[in-house]
Amino acid sequence: MVTLQLDRIGAGYGRHQILTDISSPMIQGGALTALVGANAAGKSTLFRRIAGHLRGAGTVSLSGATKDDLRYMPQDTGMSAALTVYESVILALKQGRGGWRLSTTELNAVDKALHRFGIAHLAEHQLAELSGGQRQSVSIAQTLVTQPKVVLMDEPTSALDLHRQFEVLEALKSYAQETGAVLILALHDLNQVMRCCTMTIAIANGRTLGAGSTLEVLTPTLIRALYGIDARVESCSRGCPMMIVDGPARQSA
């Protein structure tokens, strides 16, 4: 089982300190974890710090995996190469592995990634011909084709329509369950977080505002502190918790 834990993480850019004290309980692999916070709260910065792209205080403890098993999918992956979808996923698989000959196992891994994320029908399409949502699905397939054990994804569903969001989040969930990997997703849609993510880390002002089981963290009080929004948690007709947003926070009388 893969686990990851953050202990008093700090990070910034030059003299501009963005994160000062981010900690989390032990994050268990096999399920999705959400990272939430307002715009510019430092979610991408935290991912860069965990991935080792930024230095800073504190400790990232990994067990059952090494830094080589970690993949970070940034928000804007920029796909300008003159490649087909199939070629781009092969390229992602082969990067850093040397040699271009593909084993049967590798071919199967490419096929599986294309099917898992619903883009097999786009295999022969050029990247430049894809819609924003299709590109995002390709980025996810590229990120997971090497079967990483630790995955950090920056807003992986931001370009997807409502139905595709469900499909992709379910596919990410099943990837986590099958591989025991730790998957941390920066998400803005709190209903998707409640539906799919077992744990949540909420950050504001460089610190952890809440971290633990999603339903315990995403309380109306925390939503108000994070976003300045009045909201309440109810259930959808299928029994899933969901957030009803009442509007910008009102001063209490």
Ligand SMILES: Nc1ncnc2c1ncn2[C@@H]1O[C@H](COP(=O)(O)OP(=O)(O)OP(=O)(O)O)[C@@H](O)[C@H]1O
């Ligand atoms: N390369 C950089 N150099 C200097 N400052 C940066 C850099 N990248 C981000 N920042 C600053 O760090 C702060 C946090 O940015 P970050 O991208 O981590 O936020 P975020 O929570 O991911 O935001 P969003 O939800 O808008 O994507 C912002 O004030 C931003 O201007």
